[in-house]
Amino acid sequence: MGMTMVEKILAKATNQAAVKAGDVLEPRVDMAMSHENGALVINQFSEIYKDTGLDAKVWDPDKIAIIFDHRVPAESSKTAGNQKKIRDFVAKQGIAKFHDIRGDSGGICHQILPEFGYVRPGKVVVGTDSHTTSHGALGAFSFGIGATEMAAVWALGRVLNVEVPGTIKVVCEGKFKRHVAPKDLILHLIGKLTAEGANFKVIEFHGPAIEQMSTSGRQVICNMTVEAGATSGIVPPDQETRRYLQEEAGVKDELDIFGPDADAVYDQAITINVSKLEPQIACPHTVDNVKPIKEVAGIKINQIVIGSCTNGRLDDLAIAAKILKGKKVARQTRMLIFPASTRIYLQALKKGYVTTFMEAGAVVMNSGCGPCLGIHQGALADGDVALATTNRNFKGRMGNPNAEVYLCSPAVAAASAINGVITDPRKGGK
Amino acid sequence: MAKVVFKVGDDVSTDIIYPGRFMATVLPTETPQFAFIDYPEFNAKVKNKEFPPQSIIVGGKNFGCGSSREQAASCLKGPDFVVVARNFSRIFLQNAINLGLKMVICPTIEANEGDELEFSAEQVINKNSGKSFAIEALPKARQVIIDAGGLIPFTRKLLLDTKSSRGI
Ligand code: SF4
Numbered sequence A: 001m002g003m004t005m006v007e008k009i010l011a012k013a014t015n016q017a018a019v020k021a022g023d024v025l026e027p028r029v030d031m032a033m034s035h036e037n038g039a040l041v042i043n044q045f046s047e048i049y050k051d052t053g054l055d056a057k058v059w060d061p062d063k064i065a066i067i068f069d070h071r072v073p074a075e076s077s078k079t080a081g082n083q084k085k086i087r088d089f090v091a092k093q094g095i096a097k098f099h100d101i102r103g104d105s106g107g108i109c110h111q112i113l114p115e116f117g118y119v120r121p122g123k124v125v126v127g128t129d130s131h132t133t134s135h136g137a138l139g140a141f142s143f144g145i146g147a148t149e150m151a152a153v154w155a156l157g158r159v160l161n162v163e164v165p166g167t168i169k170v171v172c173e174g175k176f177k178r179h180v181a182p183k184d185l186i187l188h189l190i191g192k193l194t195a196e197g198a199n200f201k202v203i204e205f206h207g208p209a210i211e212q213m214s215t216s217g218r219q220v221i222c223n224m225t226v227e228a229g230a231t232s233g234i235v236p237p238d239q240e241t242r243r244y245l246q247e248e249a250g251v252k253d254e255l256d257i258f259g260p261d262a263d264a265v266y267d268q269a270i271t272i273n274v275s276k277l278e279p280q281i282a283c284p285h286t287v288d289n290v291k292p293i294k295e296v297a298g299i300k301i302n303q304i305v306i307g308s309c310t311n312g313r314l315d316d317l318a319i320a321a322k323i324l325k326g327k328k329v330a331r332q333t334r335m336l337i338f339p340a341s342t343r344i345y346l347q348a349l350k351k352g353y354v355t356t357f358m359e360a361g362a363v364v365m366n367s368g369c370g371p372c373l374g375i376h377q378g379a380l381a382d383g384d385v386a387l388a389t390t391n392r393n394f395k396g397r398m399g400n401p402n403a404e405v406y407l408c409s410p411a412v413a414a415a416s417a418i419n420g421v422i423t424d425p426r427k428g429g430k
Numbered sequence B: 001m002a003k004v005v006f007k008v009g010d011d012v013s014t015d016i017i018y019p020g021r022f023m024a025t026v027l028p029t030e031t032p033q034f035a036f037i038d039y040p041e042f043n044a045k046v047k048n049k050e051f052p053p054q055s056i057i058v059g060g061k062n063f064g065c066g067s068s069r070e071q072a073a074s075c076l077k078g079p080d081f082v083v084v085a086r087n088f089s090r091i092f093l094q095n096a097i098n099l100g101l102k103m104v105i106c107p108t109i110e111a112n113e114g115d116e117l118e119f120s121a122e123q124v125i126n127k128n129s130g131k132s133f134a135i136e137a138l139p140k141a142r143q144v145i146i147d148a149g150g151l152i153p154f155t156r157k158l159l160l161d162t163k164s165s166r167g168i
Helices: A005-013 A038-049 A077-093 A109-115 A130-138 A147-156 A182-193 A215-228 A239-248 A314-324 A342-350 A353-360 A410-419 B040-047 B071-077 B090-099 B140-147 B151-165
Strands: A031-034 A064-067 A097-099 A124-127 A141-144 A166-173 A201-206 A232-234 A268-273 A280-282 A290-292 A303-307 A334-338 A385-388 A404-407 B002-007 B056-058 B082-085 B102-105 B116-119 B123-126 B132-134
Touching: A005 A124, A005 A141, A005 A166, A005 A201, A005 A232, A031 A109, A031 A147, A038 A077, A038 A147, A038 B151, A064 A077, A064 A109, A109 A124, A109 A130, A109 A215, A109 A239, A124 A130, A124 A147, A130 A141, A130 A215, A130 A232, A130 A239, A141 A232, A147 B090, A147 B151, A166 A182, A182 A215, A182 A268, A182 A280, A182 A290, A201 A215, A215 A232, A215 A239, A215 A314, A303 A314, A303 A410, A314 A342, A314 A353, A314 A410, A334 A353, A342 A353, A385 A410, B002 B040, B071 B090, B090 B102, B090 B140, B090 B151, B140 B151
Parallel strands: A031 A064, A031 A124, A064 A097, A124 A141, A166 A201, A166 A268, A201 A232, A303 A334, A303 A385, A385 A404, B002 B056, B056 B082, B082 B102
Antiparallel strands: A280 A290, A280 A404, B002 B116, B116 B123, B123 B132
């Protein structure tokens, strides 16, 4: 019996010839990522070792990455205290893959990991963040875990009692039309599957539309698989994966480029023809409340946000800059743009996108999670309506349970900024 | 037997259970004060410790979806709630097991605030309506961790066993 991508990866991570969905394993971990919630992981880690007489040393400091992104620079003394605690721990344990608040190497964890070559095809990646699903874009099995689970990983170097997930195969045919993007594909899929449709499963992406998609687009779709409840998303690695890792991430070592077996067993198969897709909008307050743009066009928007680990990369900013060039953000609307990493920020500066955004009236913020979770930047007022390229629109997201968040692609966000209302980019801003 | 003290709907996300704006608070001893804080009446009672241990929260499907923040589980573990829901999202379920928060998966549960529920191994009995509802088992793979009382004691024991088997 053939194996899916994830079955192959887990077989390797447990030194077995074959595993199948439902097996219970304890896979080795190749990369363990945390952000500011590392403060809680540290707490739970020392709890594990309490009164044991054992030396509380992490299993392998080279396989741990910690990235500050959720609240950078710190919005409160409490956050600053957590960050300080992590800095001390990192120094003590010799964790080198630590990304502090810096203009030359900072950013959102899910962007830093691929950018710095910390993720490779065929590896097992865990992160104390639900969007750790993103790294399936590079052919890794990558999933979110809680802080206590991570503390156990730091101690043991493996994840305990993992049930091999079943896989949903999604075949994407056709070619994207102008102003239709991977974001529209994944929103459409989540609408179809519902918020729990892929709970405990992996979504494996195939088909010509995926083969032609850049790594950035693959990051968008894998990132949001968790919004259908999926354990992870994954794209079989290929030439594009190799190009990204070698040319953009500077990876020099051998890469494991492989696909699933031809006779792999899937729980479900879905085919989507992307040529037929229109821009999609996820409406408040669940990500699976997805509608084609024509049903919501014209809704007034108070705050537009472009950024996040979903759509804050250079190609996203390029699309927005092209639409906003020489135009103005509507007077009643505020527009916030936060590049996913400082490297992307620098590239956007050099390409003139930042100038375009500022001349249009948008505010370009430092790289980090910023308004995505509304903790310390870009929080909404009661009754405010936001349109964002982020990945969640739950009640209370962006800092206020009495506000509404709509989700969209960068093209929709940029066109809507000009009109101050939800606008189909194919019809353009005024 | 215990009382349902709070009932919520489907797809209750961790942004509702424990909003992102309180994420700088991490310690399990401190998180309960922010549990369901956007539901002020319920939250006030949690803060005032008005609920006896094992009081029940009833949820719909996909309880705990969204962020992996463990505060969403620890804030309910502190006051020793039992959560009964139609199903749970993966990461929340795992976090709750790891912290020893009691969960009951009950795909057909019907219960209102104020109802008294009784649990057997296979079913939930609603004493007010007289109806009973089948329980779905928690993931078998994780039973050893549930039995150990959570992932911290489980991992600690594993480390100590390794140490003694190596004769250190
Ligand atoms: S950008 Fe938003 S979704 Fe992404 S890691 Fe940060 S908070 Fe989470």
